[in-house]
Amino acid sequence: MPFFKLKKQDECPISGGQTEGSFIPQSALAGSLLLFSVVMLVLLQATAIVWWSVKHEVDCEHQAQFDSYANDIVSQIKGALAAHESALKGLVGLFNASTQVTRDDFRHYYAAIRPDSGIPTSSSLAYHEHLLASQVAQHVNKMRREGFADYRIHPDASRDIYAPLIYIEPFTDQNRKVLGFDPYSVEAERT
Secondary structure (H helix, E strand, O other): OOOOOOOOHHHOOOOOOOOOOOOOOHHHHHHHHHHHHHHHHHHHHHHHHHHHHHHHHHHHHHHHHHHHHHHHHHHHHHHHHHHHHHHHHHHHHHHHOOOOOOHHHHHHHHHHHOOOOOOOOOOOEEEEOOEEHHHHHHHHHHHHHOOOOOOOOEOOOOOOEEOOEEEEEOOOHHHHOOOOEOHHHOHHHHO
């Protein structure tokens, strides 16, 4: 016997009376609705599981890619710091091996370490001389005798200790402008 039986329109009662085979039994309708609901729930659950699985896989790929980029950046920073540390240790050796390091000595040191140092090309190497307030006038006169007629320690401020920049490489026009800059003029730099 079929699940339900369709009747032609003229065979269906209009008054709402029921005759055998003229309607879909309530139990069959309820069963169909239940079956439809179960199928829909299973399909929705399957969709949710597939969505979660794909999302998890994509999230894992993104995390792995992020971790790779972060590790590359950390490696680059570590490499740059190691290169700077090596250059500074060499600079300590230069100053310890000489009673007086000249501008040419500083330039030659920079030229010697530059090609293979790993220091980015935008970096500069600088040296600040430590001075007491009583040594400032003599220092300024010495720098002017070396060819820097407009040399001064800046910013202007009276303090007990000074640390003007006297050597910088590469010695470009831009870097020449910072000669005499004293980071000790900034309170945070003095501590």
